[in-house]
Amino acid sequence: MKNAHIVKVLQSQFVTHDVKSIKVERPENYEFIPGQATELSINKRNWKTKKRPFTFTSLVDSNYLEFMVKIYRNREGVTNELGKINAGDELILHDVFGAISYKGPGVFIAAGSGITPFLSIFRELYKRNRIKGNRLIYVNKTSEDVIMGQELFHMLKNDFVNVYTRENVIGFQGKRIDRNFLIENIVDFSQNFYVCGPEDFVKTVTKHLIDLGAEPETIIFDE
Structure with a gap:
């Protein structure tokens, strides 16, 4: 070996x-x-x-x-x-x-266990007091599926957006990450985007981001 x-x-x-x-x-x-x-x-x-x-x-x-x-x-x-x-x-x-590494502040979009590469990045940024300016959109089926939710909220505060696809909890969004969601939740498409999750999720989100004006080289994902 x-x-x-x-x-x-x-x-x-x-x-x-x-x-x-x-x-x-x-x-x-x-x-x-x-x-x-x-x-x-x-x-x-x-x-x-x-x-x-x-x-x-x-x-x-x-x-x-x-x-x-x-x-x-x-x-x-x-x-x-x-x-x-x-x-x-x-x-x-x-x-x-691995191809995912931190290239500067931006929007992190994760589904399910796709949060794992971002956890290491956020922990490192938080430790160095450099997490400000980053935002996380995290998609799960239900609140029970969220990995390290309390720690993520502690680090990111209001820059942590929880999305549940199968659960309508008051104060949380029960919806999918589609084109409309991205338009409603992202103001600036010229910043960095980090995308991780199931293959179809990464493809779909990346395509929507490019359609909405993001430059392909500013979208970081594991190929």
Whole structure:
């Protein structure tokens, strides 16, 4: 296993009904930029070669690495297995990769677990007192699906817009991110946009943004 590191799980706990925070040891000189990811596999027989990509959500200088993993219990796959992982178990880390990185203030648009690369970016900006000027539009089916909602609100205050597609909660918007939503919620289409979520979501949102005047080079997403 070239460039692979076997690391011990330090902490493993659910942060929503189907998302788990997994913290592992950090290998020496293992560097990443906020927004980047690695492939993880489980250091158990039959699972070592089954790699899946996950984004770092920890700060760049923390002494551990953290991942937020959406657990699909109805599939006999890696995430279902990660749902059973506890402190003391071992994971295998691989190379760092990823196209999402911070290019300056802008609007972040995330769906579901697409928030993970942005979590690392926001945590880093907040720590350095540079989060002002950034806005987050975060789409989930219901309020129970929001990952680290309290922390995001604490960091972003009124620049955190929650959108629920399947729930009409008073004070929250129950709707989809379509062209009209973007027109109503974004004043300036000449700023940076960061988009992350399911492939169709990223394609649709990117197309709407370009139609509304955003320059393709100001839209940052993982290709």
